[in-house]
Amino acid sequence: MSSIADTQKRPPLPGHHMVLGETDKLRLDSGVEFGPFTLAYQTYGELNADKSNAILVCHALTGDQYVADDVHPITGKEGWWREIVGPGKIIDTDKYFVICSNVIGGCLGSTGPKDINPETGKPWGLDFPVITIADMVRAQTMLIDALGIDTLFAVIGGSMGGMQVLEWCKSYPERVFAAAPIATSFRHSAQNIAFHEVGRQAVMADPDWCGGNYLLEGKKPARGLAVARMTAHITYLSQPALHRKFGRKLQNRGAITYSFDHDFQVESYLRHQGKSFVDRFDANSYLYITRAMDYFDLSMEYDGRLAEAFTGCKTRFCVISFSSDWCFTTAESRTLAHALNAASCNVSCVEIESDKGHDAFLLDEPDFHMVLSGFIEGAAQGRGLK
Amino acid sequence: MNNTVSNITSATPHSDRIRVDLQLIADMVEPGTRVLDIGCSDGELLGYLTRTKNVDGRxxxxxxxxxxxxxxxxxxxxxxxxDRDLxxxxxGAFDYAILSQTLQATQRPKEVLSELLRIGNKAIVSFPNFGHWRARFDLMFRGQMPQNPNLPIMWYETPNIHFCTVRDFVGLCREMNLKIERSMVLNESGSRVSMDSHSGFANFFGNQALFMLSK
Structure with a gap:
């Protein structure tokens, strides 16, 4: 009956778990001293003797640490970036030591709002502190420290993962040799904040959300979270991609039914996306992580002068965008690249022609793969990695 | 950007071979310096400079x-x-700002030139010479815009919008108070022609011109 009991009955997720912040707590942007907390993470490949071959892959909003697993422990599908990460792949796990951690506030093993608040013995719910992208990265630095790694060869990620990449370069430039922020921006746009707000309101409007206490009440705001996912999913695709895939095709029927049933394939598809999402994601985590993205603006503390965020940064950057991505546009990437230029950084900036929208970074895009591969190989030469 | 030069490689002492006119540019660049290649195309020159001269190239x-x-x-x-992004x-971010075969395709060549020398301590600029005898011949006797191996594209399709002669360019440098550190004229295949590049001969016989400028 109770979801807490369900959570506890479920076998622990595979992979590594590290408890951090026991003595030195994690100082959050909100001012809260947080800890101890757990980060769940996966590693692939071997760390070399001088610890110079580590690549941190940062996952997106609804991604997780199982970047290159054969079988995801919950969905049963392949890891989300198997196209890119693995033996002989672009991020070659025969050559590099790849680390991917579930963000703090997440729901796949790292401490988040569904976990038990030790002070109350109940799930955190909305008592969980608000986290930011910088907090996620600060937590990651503690993990990287604990793994004994000083400098990461590369930090790579798309979308929210790209925000973490940029935060790493801004806050710990000396610890990042190469950085690939992909399909991302230095700040969340008003349009993106707006879509996130729609998603959060959908969750909160679900009576089963129970003011955030659904775990205590033994409920799950599945309908609200599904609607949030459906809306978000549309923003990850492009108009042409959606039309090419579904057009106005009907779902298992010869004619429209004059009802509100899912007549159209696109409706059926979105319902499926929403439904399968709620099986693997916690609604409060969704609120917290979308909020973290909304708050992200690297230029804020420099009064909008973004270049100053990267003054003296020696990291080599490869900024990649996709032509049909309307969440994180090429224009935003170019603004970022111009700021990096103005800060005398070593920067490449490439727009990949694709009609697959924001999700293109997760899909089979040969030009994207060619660029990322060239960048990583060039950086490996620069770093003296064989 | 448009490349008006045919793809001929020269015999160089390096194992790497690049187009002859690019090799002449590369020879002007001191090793270990910072270089910005504007209109770098497929990276032929930039890659060469990075590999053989250890430059920090962009x-x-x-x-x-x-x-x-x-x-x-x-x-x-x-x-x-x-035009837009310099x-x-x-x-002073670079030791050299290189603009190879691109000046004639810019909207505001004068501003671009001054930008080159703002961000680079030296500018290396090459361009097709409109004063070449063939161009003069085309205009004078055929009454048509020049079309030749060096300028192969028809007037209505060419991205080249600001043609100049070697003499025009020298005049602009003088007007802008730019110092001509080095200059040379090249033949059709991009090889150096030994003549005084400020002379009327150069302006008549040079297919392309290559200048290194400073402020």
């Missing part, structure tokens, strides 16, 4: 395809154009 290229090919070779290149670079 590129700016208009075509997406060019940018992609450069980055895929590990060269740091961004998409952009000489303003972002800080003063």
């Amino acid at each position: 590129g700016l290229e208009l075509s997406n395809e060019g940018v992609r090919n450069c980055v895929a070779q590990g060269l740091p290149v961004m998409q952009g154009d000489a 303003g972002d670079y800080p003063d």
Whole structure:
């Protein structure tokens, strides 16, 4: 009956778990001293003797640490970036030591709002502190420290993962040799904040959300979270991609039914996306992580002068965008690249022609793969990695 | 950007071979310096300088395809154009700002030239010479815009919008108080022609001109 009991009955997720912040707590942007907390993470490949071959892959909003697993422990599908990460792949796990951690506030093993608040013995719910992208990265630095790694060869990620990449370069430039922020921006746009707000309101409007206490009440705001996912999913695709895939095709029927049933394939598809999402994601985590993205603006503390965020940064950057991505546009990437230029950084900036929208970074895009591969190989030469 | 020069390689002491006119540019660049190659195309020069002269090189290229090919070779290149995107670079960020076969395709060549010498301590500029006898012949006797192996594209399709002669260019440098550190004229295949590049001969017989400028 109770979801807490369900959570506890479920076998622990595979992979590594590290408890951090026991003595030195994690100082959050909100001012809260947080800890101890757990980060769940996966590693692939071997760390070399001088610890110079580590690549941190940062996952997106609804991604997780199982970047290159054969079988995801919950969905049963392949890891989300198997196209890119693995033996002989672009991020070659025969050559590099790849680390991917579930963000703090997440729901796949790292401490988040569904976990038990030790002070109350109940799930955190909305008592969980608000986290930011910088907090996620600060937590990651503690993990990287604990793994004994000083400098990461590369930090790579798309979308929210790209925000973490940029935060790493801004806050710990000396610890990042190469950085690939992909399909991302230095700040969340008003349009993106707006879509996130729609998603959060959908969750909160679900009576089963129970003011955030659904775990205590033994409920799950599945309908609200599904609607949030459906809306978000549309923003990850492009108009042409959606039309090419579904057009106005009907779902298992010869004619429209004059009802509100899912007549159209696109409706059926979105319902499926929403439904399968709620099986693997916690609604409060969704609120917290979308909020973290909304708050992200690297230029804020420099009064909008973004270049100053990267003054003296020696990291080599490869900024990649996709032509049909309307969440994180090429224009935003170019603004970022111009700021990096103005800060005398070593920067490449490439727009990949694709009609697959924001999700293109997760899909089979040969030009994207060619660029990322060239960048990583060039950086490996620069770093003296064989 | 448009390349008006045919793809001929020269015999060089390096194992690497690049187009002859690019080799002449490369020879002007001191090793270990910072270089911005504007209109770097597929990165032929930039890659060569990086490999053989250990320069800290960056590129700016208009075509997406060019940018992609450069980055895929590990060269740091961004998409952009000489007219719009030089303003972002800080003063003196580079030892050399190179503009090869591109000046004539810019909207505001004078501003671009002054930008080159703001962000680079030296500018290396090459361009097709409109004063070449064939161009003069075409205009004078055929009454048509020049079309030759060096300028192969018809007037209505060419991206080249600001043609000049060697003499015009020298005049502009004088007007802008730019110092001509080195100059040479090249023949059709991009090889150096030994003649005084300020002379009327050069302006008549040179297919292309190559200048190194400073302030």
